[in-house]
Amino acid sequence: MKKVLIVDDEFEIVELLKIYFKNSGFEVLEAYDGQTALKMSQKFSIDIMIIDIMMPKMDGIELVKEIRKHLNVPIMFLSAKGEDMDKIYGLGIGADDYMSKPFNPLEVVARAQALIRRCYEFNKNNESINNESINNKCNIKIDNININQHSCEVFKNDIKINMTSMEYKLLLLMVKNSNRVLTKQQLYENVWDEEYLGNNNIIMVYISKLRDKIEENPKKPKYLKTIRGLGYRFERKH
Secondary structure, eight states, X not given: OOEEEEEXXXXXXXXXXXXXXXXXXXXXXXXXXXXXXXXXXXXXXXXXXXXXXXXXXXXXXHHHHHHTTTOOOOEEEEESOOSHHHHHHHHHTTOSEEEESSOOHHHHHHHHHHHHHHHHHHHHHHXXXXXXXXXXXXXXXXXXXXXXXXXXXXXXXXXXXXXXXXXXXXXXXXXXXXXXXXXXXXXXXXXXXXXXXXXXXXXXXXXXXXXXXXXXXXXXXXXXXXXXXXXXXXXXXX
16 A cells, blocks of 8 residues: 655645545555655655644745655655746655645546656666676766666765655666657657657756756756757767
């Protein structure tokens, strides 16, 4: 049984989501402030977290920053702050999805299931790599960047870079299609496995996050190039 942690200071919202998640076969944990949620994330094995932003003691932004220091569990923000910049910032600090209040609880559950499914399939695919592929195709080295496809880890100057599963999948997709322009639609539908509606900024946010992690100068990227009007390209000299 999958386990969801719902974090919101509004009792009615927690109770509403609890009903829908339980009806979908989830075990539900609940917290009403960020500090309690952080302790629970360290104590329990959780499959996904649904987190509000405006909360007492520790808000959702600080909570996610702390969680990302030790966990790569899928996280969805659920907040009354629905402006594009709020969404971009929320995704930028480590959330995997963002929904604005008011919301459809069925959509919240559906998105949560999709996030878990992508994470599960990602881990399953990497566990099934055979020894031959590990020996022959495991490592991708680009200058001072080393990608280990077996452990799903990325190193820069032999120092491990902390990445979420979605960041890793996006980077790997672009590296495997080096020097080829990939549209936002191609990137989104291959990494997130959902239809691209053309009105979200998730790709832009994740490209920015990857630049911060792998580029020497993110403002003048050497690898992750923006091709204006077309998409993005991972530039690599063979």
